[in-house]
Amino acid sequence: xxxxxxxxxxxxxxxxxxxxxxxxxxxxxxxxxxxxxxxxxxxxxxxxxxxxxxxxxxxxxxxxxxxxxxxxxxxxxxxxxxxxxxxxxxxxxxxxxxxxxxxxxxxxxxxxxxxxxxxxxxxxxxxxxxxxxxxxxxxxxxxxxxxxxxxxxxxxxxxxxxxxxxxxxxxxxxxxxxxxxxxxxxxxxxxxxxxxxxxxxxxxxxxxxxxxxxxxxxxxxxxxxxxxxxxxxxxxxxxxxxxxxxxxxxxxxxxxx
Amino acid sequence: xxxxxxxxxxxxxxxxxxxxxxxxxxxxxxxxxxxxxxxxxxxxxxxxxxxxxxxxxxxxxxxxxxxxxxxxxxxxxxxxxxxxxxxxxxxxxxxxxxxxxxxxxxxxxxxxxxxxxxxxxxxxxxxxxxxxxxxxxxxxxxxxxxxxxxxxxxxxxxxxxxxxxxxxxxxxxxxxxxxxxxxxxxxxxxxxxxxxxxxxxxxxxxxxxxxxxxxxxxxxxxxxxxxxxxxxxxxxxxxxxxxxxxxxxxxxxxxxxxxxxxxxxxxxxxxxxxxxxxxxxxxxxxxxxxxxxxxxxxx
Numbered sequence: 001x002x003x004x005x006x007x008x009x010x011x012x013x014x015x016x017x018x019x020x021x022x023x024x025x026x027x028x029x030x031x032x033x034x035x036x037x038x039x040x041x042x043x044x045x046x047x048x049x050x051x052x053x054x055x056x057x058x059x060x061x062x063x064x065x066x067x068x069x070x071x072x073x074x075x076x077x078x079x080x081x082x083x084x085x086x087x088x089x090x091x092x093x094x095x096x097x098x099x100x101x102x103x104x105x106x107x108x109x110x111x112x113x114x115x116x117x118x119x120x121x122x123x124x125x126x127x128x129x130x131x132x133x134x135x136x137x138x139x140x141x142x143x144x145x146x147x148x149x150x151x152x153x154x155x156x157x158x159x160x161x162x163x164x165x166x167x168x169x170x171x172x173x174x175x176x177x178x179x180x181x182x183x184x185x186x187x188x189x190x191x192x193x194x195x196x197x198x199x200x201x202x203x204x205x206x207x208x209x210x211x212x213x214x215x216x217x218x219x220x221x222x223x224x225x226x227x228x229x230x231x232x233x234x235x236x237x238x239x240x241x242x243x244x245x246x247x248x249x250x251x252x253x254x255x256x257x
Numbered sequence: 258x259x260x261x262x263x264x265x266x267x268x269x270x271x272x273x274x275x276x277x278x279x280x281x282x283x284x285x286x287x288x289x290x291x292x293x294x295x296x297x298x299x300x301x302x303x304x305x306x307x308x309x310x311x312x313x314x315x316x317x318x319x320x321x322x323x324x325x326x327x328x329x330x331x332x333x334x335x336x337x338x339x340x341x342x343x344x345x346x347x348x349x350x351x352x353x354x355x356x357x358x359x360x361x362x363x364x365x366x367x368x369x370x371x372x373x374x375x376x377x378x379x380x381x382x383x384x385x386x387x388x389x390x391x392x393x394x395x396x397x398x399x400x401x402x403x404x405x406x407x408x409x410x411x412x413x414x415x416x417x418x419x420x421x422x423x424x425x426x427x428x429x430x431x432x433x434x435x436x437x438x439x440x441x442x443x444x445x446x447x448x449x450x451x452x453x454x455x456x457x458x459x460x461x462x463x464x465x466x467x468x469x470x471x472x473x474x475x476x477x478x479x480x481x482x483x484x485x486x487x488x489x490x491x492x493x494x495x496x497x498x499x500x501x502x503x504x505x506x507x508x509x510x511x512x513x514x515x516x517x518x519x520x521x522x523x524x525x526x527x528x529x530x531x532x533x534x535x536x537x538x539x540x541x542x543x544x545x546x547x548x549x550x551x552x553x554x555x556x
Contacts, residue, residue: 074442076436076440076441076442076443079437079439079440080440083438086434090432091432091434092434093432094427094428094431094432095432096427097428097431101424102435105421105435105439106439108439109439109440110440112421113422113425113439113441114422115417115420115421115422116420116421117420117421118419118420118421118424119419
C-alpha cells in the first residue's frame with residue numbers, strides 16, 4: 001500500500017506567481033493496482049509522480065510505504081523499489097553508451113557498482129531474450145549506441161531497463177506521448193504485460209483517454225490539485241469515453257475556456 | 258625547421274607528459290560533462306609534492322603516489338563544494354585552484370621555485386631502470402620511460418571505464434537521471450570522477466617536474482586550456498574513426514598540440530610567449546568550430 005497523506009505543495013511561495021497546487025492531497029494505492037491518471041495540463045499529475053519519486057519535496061504531508069514514512073528519503077534511495085519511464089524517450093537511457101552497456105547498467109541495479117567487468121557476457125543472451133518479443137530488432141544491434149535509435153526504440157529500451165531488476169512500483173509519466181500511434185500501441189501492450197507479469201503497482205499518467213480506459217484497474221481524473229473522478233474495478237470498466245469527455249468539458253467551462 | 262626537428266624528442270616527451278593531464282580533462286570534460294578548472298591548481302600541486310618528496314630523498318615512485326593522492330584530495334574538495342554546497346561547477350573549480358596556489362607555495366616552503374638536484378633520484382635519472390634504458394638507447398631513455406608511464410596509465414583508465422564503476426561514471430555525464438534511477442547517488446559518482454581526473458592532473462605535473470627537475474608555482478596557469486585543446490584536437494582527428502578510444506585521442510591530441518607549440522617557437526616565438534601561443538591555438542580551435550562534444554547530444 002502506497003499512501004499520500006495531507007500533501008501540500010505551493011510553487012513560488014511569496015511571489016506573485018504563487019500557485020497552491022496541492023492542499024491536503026490524499027491518495028492511497030493498494031499493492032498490485034494499475035492506476036491510470038488523466039487530467040488537463042497543470043492539474044498536478046506529474047507533480048504527484050515527482051512527489052512520489054522524490055524528485056520534488058512536498059511542503060508538508062507524508063508518503064507512507066509499508067508503514068514507513070518515506071517523505072524524507074532521497075530520490076535515489078526510493079529508486080531501489082521504483083522504476084520510472086518519462087515522456088521524453090531520451091531520459092531513460094544513456095545516448096553515448098551501447099544497448100548492451102545500458103542493459104548491463106540496469107541489470108546491476110541494487111548491487112554494487114565496483115571494479116567487476118561492466119558487462120557480464122553470460123547475461124547477453126538473457127538481454128536479447130528481453131528485447132526479442134518487442135519485434136523492434138533491438139536484439140540484433142546490441143553494440144549500437146542508444147543515441148542512434150528512434151524514439152520508440154529508446155522508449156521500449158527505457159521500459160525494459162526500468163523493470164529489469166525486482167521493483168515494486170512502476171511510474172509512467174506520459175510515456176507514450178512522444179511516440180507515433182503504432183509504436184505507442186506496442187509500448188502500451190509491453191507496459192501492461194510487464195505490470196501483470198511482475199505484479200507491479202503502477203501509476204500511469206496519460207493524455208490518451210483510450211489508453212486510460214483500456215488499461216489499468218483504476219481511473220483517476222485530476223483537476224487543480226484534486227481528484228475529481230476515481231473509479232476502480234467494475235465501476236472503472238463501466239466508464240465510457242463520453243463520461244470522461246463530459247467532465248473535461250464541464251471543467252473547461254468552469255475555468256472559462 | 259631544423260630547430261623543430263632537433264627539438265622533436267623533447268617535444269614528444271613533453272607532449273606525452275601533458276597527455277596524462279589531457280586524459281584527466283577527458284574524464285571531466287567529455288565523460289563527466291563538468292568543466293573542471295581545478296586542474297590549474299592540481300597540476301602544479303602534483304608537481305610541488307613530487308619535487309619536495311624527491312628533494313627530501315625519497316623514491317620517485319613514492320613521489321608520484323603522493324602526488325596522485327594530493328590530486329585526488331583536491332578533486333574531492335571540488336566535488337564536495339559542488340555537490341554538497343551546491344556551488345556551480347565552474348566556480349567550484351576556480352575556488353579550489355585559487356586556494357591551491359597558496360597551498361602549493363606553502364608546500365614548497367614559500368619559494369616560487371623549487372629544484373631537484375642532479376644527484377637526486379628521479380624517474381629519469383640515477384635509477385636502475387633509467388640506467389638500463391640509457392645503456393640500450395642512450396638519450397631516448399627518457400622518452401621510453403615517459404611512454405611506458407603513459408601507456409600503463411592509459412590501459413588502466415581504459416580498463417576502469419569498462420568496469421561497473423566506469424559505466425556509472427560514463428552514465429552520470431550522459432544522463433544523470435539514469436544514475437538516480439539505478440538507485441545510486443549521482444553526487445557521489447561525480448565526486449569520484451573529479452578525484453580520478455585531478456589525480457591524473459597531479460600525476461602529470463609530478464612527472465613534468467621530475468622531467469624538468471624543477472617546480473615553478475605558476476606552471477598551472479592555462480593547464481586546463483592546454484589540456485582541453487589537446488582533447489579537442491585528438492577527438493577531431495579521429496572523429497571519423499570510431500574504434501579509436503578517447504584516451505588514445507587525448508594522447509595523440511596532446512602530442513600534436515605540443516608540436517604546434519614547438520613549431521611556433523621554431524618560427525621565432527620566445528619561451529615567454531608560451532601562454533600567448535596556448536591562447537591563440539585554443540582560439541583557433543574554437544573558431545574553427547571544432548568544439549563539438551563527441552557523440553553526446555544525440556537526444
